[in-house]
Amino acid sequence: MKILLDECLPVDLRHSFSVHETHTAEWVGLKGRKNGELLDAAESAGYDALLTMDQGFEHQQNLAGRGPGRIGPAGRAPCAAAKFGVEGFSESLFKEIGPLGIKVTIIEPGGFRTDFAGSSTQLSEGRSEYDSTVGAAVRFQRSYNGRQPGEPAKAAAALLHVASLSEPPLRLLLGSDSYAAAEKSALDKIESDRNWKDLSLSTDYASDETYI
Secondary structure, three states, rough: OOHHHOOOOHHHHHHHHHHHHHHHHHOOOOOOOOOOEEEEEOOOOOOOOOEOOOOEEEEEEEOOOHHHOOOOOOOOHHHHHHHHHHHHHHHHEEEEHHHHHEEEEEEOOOOOOOOOOOOEOOOOOOHHHHHEEEEHHHHHHHOOOOOOOOHHHHHHHHHHHHHHOOOOOOOOEEHHHHHHHHHHHHHHHHHHHHOOHHHHHHOOOOOOOOOO
């Protein structure tokens, strides 16, 4: 996975979005099934989807990643685009198959001590004009590798726990960094929406107008 959008080739972008193709292939195999939960995963540490089923028990967990899944960070454009897509896909799927008794959970992990920030990522600080944005993100990732707060074994235990619940959450943040970043992003969005509320509402028809 390349970190700088300017340096991405079409094949890199296809790789980022290939998770959707995997989801489609998996979902075909579930047609006609009812009851249970669906665990659908598009992990921030990779692009492979994970499907867990156990005899009538279906629960799809989507590991979208709190950064690229909820936030568009510098140096993560292709990844963020794919993960935002996974979030929207999962939320729509949740509403469509919920009445069938199938559950969907979007897992949003923060930094975990895996190989995601190591050899599995091709890092490039890019041109000088990107130094304060993409370059800074690359340097941070290099320095953060091996110091992430998340413990993979505990994440696995959390996934198994959520899979066992009769009423799992639609979204679940994993890790203190994930929670803090998602909370800040949500509050920032609320504040911005409120600041621009008057302009947003001004585009409606006047109350005495008739829509034709």
